[in-house]
Amino acid sequence: MSGDRVWYHTLDLPDGTTTPGWFDTRGAPAEAGLPLSLAGKRCLDVGTFDGFWAFEMERRGAREVVALDVDDPTSLDWPYDERHRGPELVAEWGTGRGPGFAAAAEVIGSTVRRVSCSVYDLGEAVAGRFDLVLCGALLLHLRDPIAALERMREVCDGELLLVEHLDPTLELFARRVPSARFAPDWDQWWRANSAGLTAMVDRAGFDVVWSSRRFLVPFGPGAPAHQRAGGLHGLAARRRGDGLLFRAFRAKPRDPRPDPSRT
Ligand SMILES: C[S@@+](CC[C@H](N)C(=O)[O-])C[C@H]1O[C@@H](n2cnc3c(N)ncnc32)[C@H](O)[C@@H]1O
Numbered sequence: 001m002s003g004d005r006v007w008y009h010t011l012d013l014p015d016g017t018t019t020p021g022w023f024d025t026r027g028a029p030a031e032a033g034l035p036l037s038l039a040g041k042r043c044l045d046v047g048t049f050d051g052f053w054a055f056e057m058e059r060r061g062a063r064e065v066v067a068l069d070v071d072d073p074t075s076l077d078w079p080y081d082e083r084h085r086g087p088e089l090v091a092e093w094g095t096g097r098g099p100g101f102a103a104a105a106e107v108i109g110s111t112v113r114r115v116s117c118s119v120y121d122l123g124e125a126v127a128g129r130f131d132l133v134l135c136g137a138l139l140l141h142l143r144d145p146i147a148a149l150e151r152m153r154e155v156c157d158g159e160l161l162l163v164e165h166l167d168p169t170l171e172l173f174a175r176r177v178p179s180a181r182f183a184p185d186w187d188q189w190w191r192a193n194s195a196g197l198t199a200m201v202d203r204a205g206f207d208v209v210w211s212s213r214r215f216l217v218p219f220g221p222g223a224p225a226h227q228r229a230g231g232l233h234g235l236a237a238r239r240r241g242d243g244l245l246f247r248a249f250r251a252k253p254r255d256p257r258p259d260p261s262r263t
Pocket of ligand 1: 069097120138
């Protein structure tokens with residue numbers, strides 16, 4: 001079923017095939033503490049791509065899952081120099097965001113509702129409110145990750161589960177300093193350490209209540225042969241193997257804190 005398109009996600013499908021994803025996130029739900037049962041929950045997957053997390057939440061019994069991504073590649077946060085050729089590259093590489101999701105959803109028989117909308121435009125009017133808002137590997141691709149988190153805060157009644165890529169250098173050498181590295185790669189804006197992500201989530205109006213251990217997301221069978229993460233990722237995760245460094249954070253929306261000078 002893989003066809004000639006490029007797959008971002010490695011999806012095990014009910015027809016016995018597995019999509020040759022660029023990344024293999026199949027071990028990530030366990031690492032990220034995704035609850036085994038989501039029975040009764042209304043869940044949102046922000047930046048769904050081929051739908052791995054959305055389908056997984058559906059499989060775990062969610063009452064309803066909405067998957068958000070942008071169909072129009074010009075709506076992605078391109079840096080100035082990439083603004084004109086970036087969208088063309090998406091077409092040339094076969095990495096359009098809708099077709100993989102649609103093809104997989106059909107084989108799975110999924111009822112996940114996919115909505116084309118930028119996270120910056122997310123609000124109650126788009127698809128209502130959610131018990132669980134899941135956001136994976138998106139913040140690093142956004143010019144304004146805190147504005148995006150604020151939009152998620154607007155629709156989150158229960159919990160945010162952020163599963164985000166970490167900068168291994170900052171994680172290893174500036175662990176206690178809340179920090180993010182600017183423009184570490186062509187389509188990335190910010191790559192943070194754990195303390196930096198915690199501060200971003202906090203600034204957007206959430207209390208971080210749990211974080212996972214650091215883990216690696218390995219490259220999938222569809223990754224280019226030359227793709228290598230480098231040893232720092234494994235060192236920071238204390239794991240063998242090649243993959244990108246990740247950590248998950250659970251956070252609850254909170255009310256504004258009182259002004260300490262007035263108490
Ligand atoms: C690196 S992929 C991560 C896919 C998936 N969430 C995961 O964790 O495996 C980032 C996804 O976020 C989407 N994205 C980028 N900018 C977005 C925006 N402004 N609003 C919504 N989705 C966006 C991209 O189209 C892409 O599907």
